[in-house]
Amino acid sequence: MHTRRLVKRSVIGSRVYAPGLTGDAAPLSGVIQAVKQDNRDASTGHRRNVYTVLMQDGSLKEYSEEEIAQMTAKAPLKSSLKSTCNGGQRDGPTQGQNGGVQRGEVPSLSPESTEEPRVLEHKRTGRALEPEKDHTRSVSLLEQKRKVVSSSIDVPQARKSEEEVDMDKVTAAMVLTSLSTSPLVRSPPVKVSEGLNGSWKDGGFTPSSYNSSGYWSWSAPSDQSNPSTPSPPLSADSFKPFRMPSLGGPPDDNIDEHDGNSLLFDEPIPRKRKNSMKVMFKCLWKNCGKVLSTAAGIQRHIRTVHLGRNCDSECSDGEEDFYYTEIKLNTDSVADGLSSLSPVSPSVLSPPPGLDQRQPDGTNGAKSENSTTTPLSRSAPSALYLVHTDHAYQASPTHNRTQGFGEQRSQTIAVLSSPPRAAGSLSRKSRGEGKKCRKVYGMENRDMWCTACRWKKACQRFVD
DNA sequence: ATTGCCGGGAA
DNA sequence: TTCCCGGCAAT
Numbered sequence: 001m002h003t004r005r006l007v008k009r010s011v012i013g014s015r016v017y018a019p020g021l022t023g024d025a026a027p028l029s030g031v032i033q034a035v036k037q038d039n040r041d042a043s044t045g046h047r048r049n050v051y052t053v054l055m056q057d058g059s060l061k062e063y064s065e066e067e068i069a070q071m072t073a074k075a076p077l078k079s080s081l082k083s084t085c086n087g088g089q090r091d092g093p094t095q096g097q098n099g100g101v102q103r104g105e106v107p108s109l110s111p112e113s114t115e116e117p118r119v120l121e122h123k124r125t126g127r128a129l130e131p132e133k134d135h136t137r138s139v140s141l142l143e144q145k146r147k148v149v150s151s152s153i154d155v156p157q158a159r160k161s162e163e164e165v166d167m168d169k170v171t172a173a174m175v176l177t178s179l180s181t182s183p184l185v186r187s188p189p190v191k192v193s194e195g196l197n198g199s200w201k202d203g204g205f206t207p208s209s210y211n212s213s214g215y216w217s218w219s220a221p222s223d224q225s226n227p228s229t230p231s232p233p234l235s236a237d238s239f240k241p242f243r244m245p246s247l248g249g250p251p252d253d254n255i256d257e258h259d260g261n262s263l264l265f266d267e268p269i270p271r272k273r274k275n276s277m278k279v280m281f282k283c284l285w286k287n288c289g290k291v292l293s294t295a296a297g298i299q300r301h302i303r304t305v306h307l308g309r310n311c312d313s314e315c316s317d318g319e320e321d322f323y324y325t326e327i328k329l330n331t332d333s334v335a336d337g338l339s340s341l342s343p344v345s346p347s348v349l350s351p352p353p354g355l356d357q358r359q360p361d362g363t364n365g366a367k368s369e370n371s372t373t374t375p376l377s378r379s380a381p382s383a384l385y386l387v388h389t390d391h392a393y394q395a396s397p398t399h400n401r402t403q404g405f406g407e408q409r410s411q412t413i414a415v416l417s418s419p420p421r422a423a424g425s426l427s428r429k430s431r432g433e434g435k436k437c438r439k440v441y442g443m444e445n446r447d448m449w450c451t452a453c454r455w456k457k458a459c460q461r462f463v464d
Numbered sequence: 465a466t467t468g469c470c471g472g473g474a475a
Numbered sequence: 476t477t478c479c480c481g482g483c484a485a486t
Contacts (some may be wrong), residue, residue: 436469438467455479
């Protein structure tokens with residue numbers, strides 16, 4: 001059963017070649033758009049699949065499983081992947097080493113039209129050296145990734161048909177996700193993952209972080225190995241150390257849970273976008289926040305990932321529409337990076353003034369919030385830990401002020417790099433220089449103070 | 465002397 | 476958790 005399902009998913013989006021389809025000898029290629037199941041042999045439990053293929057010429061045709069198999073088998077190099085898929089699926093548990101893997105992934109990637117595969121292709125091509133077949137490449141990449149994963153996780157490959165399946169799901173999900181986010185956020189990541197440390201997680205992970213935007217460059221001792229990217233990924237250097245504590249062990253940490261994305265980070269992200277204004281589509285599903293560049297993509301994402309439908313948009317009832325929203329970003333590295341990190345309203349995505357301006361001088365932790373009057377321009381505490389500190393403090397419940405973006409941002413940062421405040425200044429923060437509630441409102445208006453001030457705590461309203 | 469706010473503690 | 480405040484440290 002599982003196998004069946006997998007098959008379905010895996011095949012969709014695959015390209016097949018149909019030599020004689022149209023009657024002439026010229027091979028026609030098409031992309032599998034959908035798979036239907038025919039329960040004719042219900043008695044035997046055997047089902048036959050009917051594949052809907054979008055032909056090169058734009059026509060739609062249906063082929064039986066056998067036909068598809070043949071098509072793929074005969075197909076030239078390009079289709080090698082597909083054939084693998086098909087072959088693999090049938091083998092069931094015994095399938096070859098990676099048959100399973102591929103199957104799961106390919107399909108999920110390009111369930112719909114050719115458009116999607118294309119994206120993928122692009123991305124990969126960006127970094128890939130050899131001009132192989134797109135699909136093939138993507139598959140192999142995935143495959144590689146998978147290997148890495150399993151190796152780091154120590155998963156016995158041979159036995160686990162069952163596990164394999166799960167793996168596929170996961171991978172598929174990863175791919176999906178990565179697909180969605182990568183364009184925006186992760187240009188840098190790619191390299192990191194590959195070159196620096198073998199750990200895909202690390203690499204991928206980093207990028208997603210706000211750091212990648214390059215705003216922290218000042219702090220990183222960095223040898224950021226990412227010359228090509230405009231925004232240097234903080235990656236390895238600055239990033240790693242911080243996370244370590246939490247990891248305590250192998251690189252294959254438990255990824256950041258706040259978002260499944262982390263999983264996919266290893267995905268190669270090709271290049272960075274330059275357009276300044278971009279419309280994106282964000283998944284509103286709880287805890288998802290995936291952002292895709294195309295409506296179709298987001299719909300597919302929702303359909304497959306959240307609604308659990310593997311079918312094409314055809315069978316969609318439009319429900320997906322309720323789960324995503326369109327957002328406009330004026331892209332710049334910052335916005336990009338952030339968008340993926342946290343689900344924030346696009347309107348806030350503009351470059352955060354405060355962050356990059358902070359300088360290591362002071363000491364008090366200021367939280368960068370955009371409280372209306374905050375004089376961020378002034379020099380302030382060094383970004384990283386300070387932010388973190390503050391944020392931590394803010395964690396305390398009361399807070400009506402909107403701190404959407406800034407807050408999330410700082411949070412992210414905190415996660416990424418959380419040098420114990422102790423490290424820096426042992427004792428208390430140095431006195432803040434900005435105005436404080438007391439100063440601004442005076443004792444008479446104590447009730448106008450921010451709660452922190454009222455409690456004789458670090459002011460939350462006028463942060464330095 | 466003032467001011468900011470940490471560290472504690474009471475409610 | 477919320478609210479206070481003693482008391483230290485920076486101004």
